[in-house]
Amino acid sequence: EDQVTQSPEALRLQEGESSSLNCSYTVSGLRGLFWYRQDPGKGPEFLFTLYSAGEEKEKERLKATLTKKESFLHITAPKPEDSATYLCAVQSSGGYQKVTFGTGTKLQVIP
Amino acid sequence: SAVISQKPSRDICQRGTSLTIQCQVDSQVTMMFWYRQQPGQSLTLIATANQGSEATYESGFVIDKFPISRPNLTFSTLTVSNMSPEDSSIYLCSVERLTLGTEAFFGQGTRLTVV
Numbered sequence: 001e002d003q004v005t006q007s008p009e010a011l012r013l014q015e016g017e018s019s020s021l022n023c024s025y026t027v028s029g030l031r032g033l034f035w036y037r038q039d040p041g042k043g044p045e046f047l048f049t050l051y052s053a054g055e056e057k058e059k060e061r062l063k064a065t066l067t068k069k070e071s072f073l074h075i076t077a078p079k080p081e082d083s084a085t086y087l088c089a090v091q092s093s094g095g096y097q098k099v100t101f102g103t104g105t106k107l108q109v110i111p
Numbered sequence: 112s113a114v115i116s117q118k119p120s121r122d123i124c125q126r127g128t129s130l131t132i133q134c135q136v137d138s139q140v141t142m143m144f145w146y147r148q149q150p151g152q153s154l155t156l157i158a159t160a161n162q163g164s165e166a167t168y169e170s171g172f173v174i175d176k177f178p179i180s181r182p183n184l185t186f187s188t189l190t191v192s193n194m195s196p197e198d199s200s201i202y203l204c205s206v207e208r209l210t211l212g213t214e215a216f217f218g219q220g221t222r223l224t225v226v
Binding site: 031032034036041042043044045046049087089091098099100101102103104 | 115117144152153154155156169203213214215216217218219220222
């Protein structure tokens with residue numbers, strides 16, 4: 001069974017203090033690893049899809065990287081508006097390509 | 112990105128009744144999914160909505176409780192039947208679009224409270 005574990009559960013940063021969120025996964029065959037941002041009361045907002053080890057993608061202050069066992073979401077010089085819950089999910093390549101989500105990291109950036 | 116309209120955005124329902132949630136996408140998509148997000152938890156896949164055939168349900172979810180329709184490539188409905196307070200949750204529609212890669216997008220969700 002596919003599994004996704006995110007750490008830490010919660011993270012509090014000062015504005016400008018860079019850090020990384022971790023997503024460890026086990027999957028029978030990886031079709032894609034997704035990162036989402038979710039604000040309270042809203043649906044998840046798509047950020048990135050990563051497909052193979054060594055791949056990196058960037059968007060503004062966010063950079064996602066992928067290895068064979070884990071993915072990192074690096075946040076450089078965060079701002080208060082980056083406060084949200086960040087979700088990681090994996091999609092398996094077998095069967096009907098089910099997506100499995102982690103429980104998320106709740107990020108709070110303090111001015 | 113795909114624009115997904117989900118209705119209603121929230122509802123308060125009496126136990127024993129049913130609620131149908133609609134999901135409309137602004138373009139044709141290959142895959143549509145329904146998720147549940149219980150308070151403080153992550154997303155759990157309920158089923159994959161298949162166009163022109165019966166939905167594919169995950170373990171723990173059955174068609175009698177969560178009937179799904181997908182009459183075309185841009186629209187789907189999820190019904191929560193014979194509701195109980197345990198069904199109080201956020202229900203989310205998701206679509207997958209294959210462009211240069213795989214992108215998956217979510218609607219804003221339906222916040223359901225059963226009293």
